[in-house]
Amino acid sequence: MSTLTLAVRDSSTMIRRQLKGLLRYPSMTVQLVITPVVLLLLFVYVFGGTLGAGLGGGRDVYVNYVVPGILLMAVATAATGTAVMVATDMTEGIIARFRTMRIWRASVLTGHVVGAVIQQLLGMAVLIGVALAIGFSPNATAVEWLAATGLLTLFVVAITWLSVALGMKSPTPEAASNAPMPLILLPFLGSGFVPTDSMPTVLRWFAEYQPFTPIMETVRGLLLGTPIGSSAAIATAWCVGIAAVSYLWAKNTFNKA
Amino acid sequence: MTNLAIAANGLRKSYGDKVVLDGVDLTVPEGTIFSLLGPNGAGKTTTVQILSTLTRADGGTVQVAGHDLARRPDDVRGAIGVTGQYSAVDKLLTGEENLLLMADLKHLPRGEGRRKAAELLERFDLVEAGRKPAGTYSGGMQRRLDLAMTLVGDPRLIFLDEPTTGLDPRSRRSMWQIVRELVADGVTIFLTTQYLEEADELADRIALLDHGRLIAEGTAEELKRLIPGGHIELTFADAHLLDAARRLLGTGVADPEALTLQLPSDGSVRAIRELLSLLDEHSVDPTEMNVHTPDLDDVFLTLTGQQKETLR
Numbered sequence: 001m002s003t004l005t006l007a008v009r010d011s012s013t014m015i016r017r018q019l020k021g022l023l024r025y026p027s028m029t030v031q032l033v034i035t036p037v038v039l040l041l042l043f044v045y046v047f048g049g050t051l052g053a054g055l056g057g058g059r060d061v062y063v064n065y066v067v068p069g070i071l072l073m074a075v076a077t078a079a080t081g082t083a084v085m086v087a088t089d090m091t092e093g094i095i096a097r098f099r100t101m102r103i104w105r106a107s108v109l110t111g112h113v114v115g116a117v118i119q120q121l122l123g124m125a126v127l128i129g130v131a132l133a134i135g136f137s138p139n140a141t142a143v144e145w146l147a148a149t150g151l152l153t154l155f156v157v158a159i160t161w162l163s164v165a166l167g168m169k170s171p172t173p174e175a176a177s178n179a180p181m182p183l184i185l186l187p188f189l190g191s192g193f194v195p196t197d198s199m200p201t202v203l204r205w206f207a208e209y210q211p212f213t214p215i216m217e218t219v220r221g222l223l224l225g226t227p228i229g230s231s232a233a234i235a236t237a238w239c240v241g242i243a244a245v246s247y248l249w250a251k252n253t254f255n256k257a
Numbered sequence: 258m259t260n261l262a263i264a265a266n267g268l269r270k271s272y273g274d275k276v277v278l279d280g281v282d283l284t285v286p287e288g289t290i291f292s293l294l295g296p297n298g299a300g301k302t303t304t305v306q307i308l309s310t311l312t313r314a315d316g317g318t319v320q321v322a323g324h325d326l327a328r329r330p331d332d333v334r335g336a337i338g339v340t341g342q343y344s345a346v347d348k349l350l351t352g353e354e355n356l357l358l359m360a361d362l363k364h365l366p367r368g369e370g371r372r373k374a375a376e377l378l379e380r381f382d383l384v385e386a387g388r389k390p391a392g393t394y395s396g397g398m399q400r401r402l403d404l405a406m407t408l409v410g411d412p413r414l415i416f417l418d419e420p421t422t423g424l425d426p427r428s429r430r431s432m433w434q435i436v437r438e439l440v441a442d443g444v445t446i447f448l449t450t451q452y453l454e455e456a457d458e459l460a461d462r463i464a465l466l467d468h469g470r471l472i473a474e475g476t477a478e479e480l481k482r483l484i485p486g487g488h489i490e491l492t493f494a495d496a497h498l499l500d501a502a503r504r505l506l507g508t509g510v511a512d513p514e515a516l517t518l519q520l521p522s523d524g525s526v527r528a529i530r531e532l533l534s535l536l537d538e539h540s541v542d543p544t545e546m547n548v549h550t551p552d553l554d555d556v557f558l559t560l561t562g563q564q565k566e567t568l569r
Contacts, residue, residue, distance in 0.1 A: 013361040021349040024390070093345035097406070100309045102334040103362050 003104070010104040014111030022115055028081060033123045036074035037130050043070065043193065044134060051194065063135045067128070068219040069192025072212055074123055075156055076183035079163035082116045086167030087176035106251050109164050116160045117153070124152060138223040148222040151232075154239040155215055159183065161246035168253040186212040191220075211238035262287045262322060262414045262445035263308060269316035270303055270469075277303045279469040280317070285462075287413075290436070290446040292460035294453065296561065299466045301449040302342060305418045308447065309339045322414050338412030342419045344399040345406070348392030352383050352402050355391055356409060363410035370409075377405040381435070397428030404435065414445045421455060433458055453557055467561045480556045488558065489522045489532065492545035501541045506532075510558060521559050522548075 022029055043051075043066050044059060052062030089095060089112070098108050128136070140148065163180050170176035187193065189206060190213035196204050207213055214231040215238065221228035263285040270278040277300045285291040295301050306312040308321055310330040319326040322336035339345075346355050353374055360370030378387045381401040386394060391402055400420065407415060417436070421429040436459055440446055450456055456463045457477045464474040473480055493499040493516045502518055503511050509520040522528050529548065536543065 009364065010362060013358065016361075017347065017350065017358055020354065021347075024349055092348070093341055093343040093403075094347050096311060096341055096343075097339065097345035098362075099311055100334055100337065100339040101362055102331050 007104040007107065010107035011110040011114075014107045015114045018111040018115030019118070022119060028085075029119050029122070032074075032078050032081060032119055033126050035077055036070055036123065036127050039073060040066070040070045040127065040131060041134070054194070054198070060135050063131065064137060064224055065220075066193060067131050067136050068216040068223070069187045069190075070131075071124055071127060071152065071219065072155070072192060072216055073184065073187045074127060075120055075152075075159050076180065076186065078116065078120050078123065079159050079166075079180040079183055080177055082112065082160055082163040083167035083170065083176040083180050084173050085116075086112055086164050087170045087173040090168060091173070105255060109168075109250055109254060112164055113157065113160050116163075117156050120156045120160070121153065124156075139225050140223045144222045148219050151215065151218055151222075151235060151239070154236065154243070158239045158241075158243035158246065161243050161250060165246045165250035165253060168250055186210060187216070191216050211235075211242065214238065260287045260323070261285060261320070262289075263291075263320070263447060265308070265317060265319045267317040268304070268307065268314050268319065270300075270307060270312070270314050277469050278307075278314075281466070281469070281471055283464065283471075285445060285447060287445050288440065288443050289461040290440055290448060290459050292456040292463045293447070293449045293466055294451070294456045294463055294557070295449075295466035296451060300469045301451075301466055302418055304466070305339070305341075305416050305447070305449055309337060309416050310334055336412060337414045337416065338407035338410070339416045340400075340404050340407045340418065340420055342422060344396075344403045346391045346394075346399055346402050349390060351388050351390055352394070352405075353378060353387040355402060355406055359406045359409035365410065373409055377408060381405045382431075397424050397431075400424060400428070400432065401435075404432070408439075412444070414447065415439065417446060417448045419449055419451065421450070421452070429455075465557060465560060472560050473556065483556055483560070487522065487549040489520045489529065490547040490549065491518045491520070491536075491543040492516055492547075493518070493541075494544050498541055498543075501539070502536065502543070505535065505539055505541060519558060 044063050048059040048062040048066070052058045052060070052065075055061050055065060086109075095108065099105070138145075162183075166179040167176045170179055189203065190196065190210055191207065192212065196207040196213065199207055214234040217226075217231040218228055218235045220226050221231065261284060263283055265281065265283040268278050268281040268283070269276075281300075281304065283291075283293075283304075293301050293304060303312065307314045308319065308326070310326065310333055313327070321333045324332040324336070326333055347358065350358065356374035356377055357370055360373055365373065378384050381404070383398065383402060383405065386398055391399060394402065404417075404420070420436075421432050424432065433455070436446060436448070446459075448456070448459060460477065462475065463477055463480060465472045465480070473483060475483075491502065493502060496513055496516065499511055499513065499516050499518060503509060506518075506520065509518045511518050520532070522532070529546075533546075
């Protein structure tokens with residue numbers, strides 16, 4: 001059997017394993033879907049009036065502004081779940097068994113990544129549905145929707161591989177739950193909730209150059225028609241870079257352990 | 258000449274400063290049960306991890322199932338099955354799904370995989386439990402499922418790392434029965450255990466591992482012949498008397514909890530008479546005495562006991 005056939009076959013077996021587990025124990029998925037929805041409602045109805053005024057409008061203006069930030073926040077939150085799941089899985093005897101079998105070794109990790117990506121795309125769909133119901137009013141064409149979905153999927157893949165690597169590096173599931181923590185802060189320290197030009201200099205500098213900001217700006221531009229500029233290219237480069245480095249990191253860690 | 262399932266030469270492994278395996282040689286002919294026996298921390302699990310490609314040895318050459326372990330680990334993986342000390346089942350999946358997962362990873366055709374899974378559920382008495390998640394199984398059931406998963410794809414060499422540790426006596430016996438059936442089919446078994454009875458019951462050849470070195474190897478009979486006889490166990494009324502007896506006799510393994518002293522002895526009337534009169538002369542009276550005919554426990558006690566003496 002060629003390496004590619006082996007890779008595809010073993011990966012699809014591992015993806016099936018992952019999906020069966022997710023379907024059987026849906027509480028994690030439900031939590032992943034509900035947390036960002038609660039955050040969205042919180043930001044729109046509690047902070048939205050005041051923050052919207054700062055943008056020169058009201059709550060309705062702020063709904064549009066905050067959705068891309070919440071979308072990325074949802075992915076960052078889910079990363080914690082993925083890291084914990086991977087770390088837990090690694091402590092189980094079944095992983096030792098996989099290592100003693102003639103299989104495509106990265107398939108164990110691919111299973112986790114595809115499972116998590118499906119989970120998160122589902123979560124994003126629900127989030128956008130709720131956002132539309134409370135006044136989110138994008139003016140995107142079908143092509144722009146497609147492009148936004150593509151970029152978000154790429155982002156999810158990148159962050160998921162990163163959290164798989166972090167999960168593998170963590171000695172215990174408890175440690176794994178802390179590792180992706182900084183990711184949750186990135187939407188705040190960027191253009192997720194307020195424009196960066198309202199921040200003090202040092203913070204503004206960080207906010208403009210960190211990876212989440214160009215991604216949020218691109219999604220915002222595609223869905224709402226704000227200027228995108230060079231953000232799209234920078235966002236794509238960040239996603240591909242994070243995905244590639246994390247994939248190699250995770251694969252190496254798995255082979256070494 | 259019989260083919261060798263395992264041929265290891267000068268196996269070495271250290272974790273930092275701690276030497277776990279210190280030059281171990283192993284020879285296991287095909288179709289036999291080989292048992293590696295030793296106390297906790299002797300290096301049994303490390304040996305299995307190295308032979309089953311989980312860990313790299315620091316030194317030594319190893320052939321497993323005819324393949325060079327260091328250069329062709331994937332060919333070794335294709336020939337072996339491993340059941341570790343901790344159950345290697347996916348607890349979220351049902352018993353049947355676990356077996357089908359193995360069939361898929363062994364690249365069996367769909368139909369054959371289903372047939373094999375059904376056959377193994379039947380053979381390991383898991384038909385009813387087959388539709389329940391493995392996380393709900395008892396320890397004995399998980400261990401049976403674990404071994405059943407190892408058997409998918411019919412490996413010719415199976416590693417069993419302490420397969421009955423923590424099992425109740427009944428589950429242990431049923432595990433032994435399964436192992437015997439496997440060998441009857443021509444499979445080679447590499448078994449580690451800390452139970453001498455288990456090695457005695459199952460193994461064709463036994464190697465004693467202590468502090469990372471093989472201290473004896475042979476059939477159960479040969480090992481029993483290594484020491485003159487069984488042992489005498491003396492029980493004392495208090496720790497003071499136990500101490501006095503140990504000083505007086507200058508040998509034996511004392512258990513301060515149970516207040517017993519085990520002495521290697523051939524168990525002859527003459528030896529017992531001499532022992533009792535010596536104790537009597539010094540007024541060190543035991544409350545109870547038991548004479549054991551030789552078993553593997555004595556071999557183990559004597560050989561590992563000696564090692565401890567020399568270390569002190």
